Amino acid sequence: MASIARSSLLRQSAFAAKSLRQQSVLQNAVRTSAFHTTSRRNILPPPPQRVEGTVNDAVPVPPPSPSHGSYHWTFERLMSAGLVPLTIAPFAAGSLNPTLDAVLCAALLIHSHLGFQSVIIDYIPKKRMPNARKFFMWGLNAATAIVGLALYEFETTDVGLTETIKRVWKA
Numbered sequence: 001m002a003s004i005a006r007s008s009l010l011r012q013s014a015f016a017a018k019s020l021r022q023q024s025v026l027q028n029a030v031r032t033s034a035f036h037t038t039s040r041r042n043i044l045p046p047p048p049q050r051v052e053g054t055v056n057d058a059v060p061v062p063p064p065s066p067s068h069g070s071y072h073w074t075f076e077r078l079m080s081a082g083l084v085p086l087t088i089a090p091f092a093a094g095s096l097n098p099t100l101d102a103v104l105c106a107a108l109l110i111h112s113h114l115g116f117q118s119v120i121i122d123y124i125p126k127k128r129m130p131n132a133r134k135f136f137m138w139g140l141n142a143a144t145a146i147v148g149l150a151l152y153e154f155e156t157t158d159v160g161l162t163e164t165i166k167r168v169w170k171a
Helices: 007-036 070-093 098-123 130-157 161-170
Strands: none
Touching: 070 098, 070 161, 098 130, 098 161, 130 161
16 A cells, blocks of 8 residues: 555556657547648739839828718718618508608619629729729629619519518518
């Protein structure tokens, strides 16, 4: 019994237990790392980059335009805030007015167009990728026109947006 209490034997057993724990942790780490490690590849290559001018050149100031900047931002905020009562009004009042429905469709269309336009402006820089930005802007304009035509057809030949939402909600 006295041999068990020797400090060297206790140290050896503690070291063995510690190495077993480390070994099991290492095996678990190897098992889980197979799922987490992948090769480091970019999803898309970076766009072409070029430097124009020198460090000391002044930044070109764009010409002032009332349709961009603060007026544009204010119009976006008013459109977003105006959608709240326009969305609630047809359901709260209980009346299905085709004019109110058309105004709601137009407001949703303009709000969506402005939102996607902001995404294109933010993520496709005009200076680095002018052709891609022009392509996406034309695509956005075409999509907005097609969706506007589809909403017009839906409003004039079918039950309309608010009635459709009511029917889906009750289904």
